[in-house]
Amino acid sequence: xxxxxxxxxxxxxxxxxxxxxxxxxxxxxxxxxxxxxxxxxxxxxxxxxxxxxxxxxxxxxxxxxxxxxxxxxxxxxxxxxxxxxxxxxxxxxxxxxxxxxxxxxxxxxxxxxxxxxxxxxxxxxxxxxxxxxxxxxxxxxxxxxxxxxxxxx
Amino acid sequence: xxxxxxxxxxxxxxxxxxxxxxxxxxxxxxxxxxxxxxxxxxxxxxxxxxxxxxxxxxxxxxxxxxxxxxxxxxxxxxxxxxxxxxxxxxxxxxxxxxxxxxxxxxxxxxxxxxxxxxxxxxxxxxxxxxxxxxxxxxxxxxxxxxxxxxxxxxxxxxxxxxxxxxxxxxxxxxxxxxxxxxxx
Numbered sequence: 001x002x003x004x005x006x007x008x009x010x011x012x013x014x015x016x017x018x019x020x021x022x023x024x025x026x027x028x029x030x031x032x033x034x035x036x037x038x039x040x041x042x043x044x045x046x047x048x049x050x051x052x053x054x055x056x057x058x059x060x061x062x063x064x065x066x067x068x069x070x071x072x073x074x075x076x077x078x079x080x081x082x083x084x085x086x087x088x089x090x091x092x093x094x095x096x097x098x099x100x101x102x103x104x105x106x107x108x109x110x111x112x113x114x115x116x117x118x119x120x121x122x123x124x125x126x127x128x129x130x131x132x133x134x135x136x137x138x139x140x141x142x143x144x145x146x147x148x149x150x151x152x153x
Numbered sequence: 154x155x156x157x158x159x160x161x162x163x164x165x166x167x168x169x170x171x172x173x174x175x176x177x178x179x180x181x182x183x184x185x186x187x188x189x190x191x192x193x194x195x196x197x198x199x200x201x202x203x204x205x206x207x208x209x210x211x212x213x214x215x216x217x218x219x220x221x222x223x224x225x226x227x228x229x230x231x232x233x234x235x236x237x238x239x240x241x242x243x244x245x246x247x248x249x250x251x252x253x254x255x256x257x258x259x260x261x262x263x264x265x266x267x268x269x270x271x272x273x274x275x276x277x278x279x280x281x282x283x284x285x286x287x288x289x290x291x292x293x294x295x296x297x298x299x300x301x302x303x304x305x306x307x308x309x310x311x312x313x314x315x316x317x318x319x320x321x322x323x324x325x326x327x328x329x330x331x332x333x334x335x336x337x
């Protein structure tokens with residue numbers, strides 16, 4: 001489990017940055033173009049999965065360790081709930097009320113800075129989904145390594 | 154319409170192979186074929202949001218499943234299928250097919266033309282007419298799932314969060330040590 005050949009390592013070291021940037025683009029432009037927080041988060045997670053498959057689990061854990069990933073997961077969920085609660089308390093209108101667009105009215109439609117709380121929700125869901133899906137693969141691979149090592153003994 | 158029928162037949166054949174094949178790796182690849190066929194169908198139905206999500210999740214799930222199957226020693230299924238279970242599943246499929254043929258052609262609308270587009274003041278027509286004005290988002294799907302129907306997104310995020318927390322707790326090292334210790 002020390003990774004793949006040098007061809008795969010070299011190519012994935014170029015490609016992983018492009019995949020990561022594409023995921024961030026999908027998240028940030030989720031209110032204008034197709035995509036959104038969930039799809040962009042999965043693309044961001046798949047860039048780290050590519051890193052893990054090419055270089056091995058230890059290298060990927062040096063970049064984004066397991067406790068950090070777990071904390072990012074919690075931070076994303078907390079941000080999304082906080083946006084919902086702000087709509088409840090700020091305007092006293094309702095849960096998930098789009099308080100930025102309805103009250104402040106900044107930003108033209110069809111521009112990047114528009115749509116109120118929708119880009120913020122996209123960013124929080126992207127953080128949450130990306131870190132949690134990377135966490136699944138980290139946990140499963142570490143668990144499999146431990147069980148196979150104990151079976152060989 | 155012909156392309157949907159072709160893709161549906163492709164998906165059904167892939168599903169049958171995935172159930173009936175003996176090798177686990179072939180079954181995983183057939184499940185991937187089902188996902189890609191569904192993704193192409195969403196593209197032809199003018200739903201690129203769903204298509205992107207479907208294809209991306211399919212790729213990541215395929216990676217997880219392939220890692221899980223390659224690591225096993227037994228990558229094939231031994232033994233025959235149970236006769237009684239096969240009879241029961243055939244009867245269930247027959248009943249569903251007969252019910253579908255007899256009931257659905259009168260009540261279901263045509264493929265790709267949902268009922269919501271025919272009535273004037275339904276929910277989806279309201280979203281299409283007032284979505285840009287009320288939320289300011291150009292992508293109406295984003296305005297629906299993150300503003301009008303954000304409760305569903307919150308529930309989905311909660312389900313994912315709970316699943317990850319459960320997997321972390323069950324698969325960590327401390328639990329393995331606790332399992333190996335005898336009960337007191």
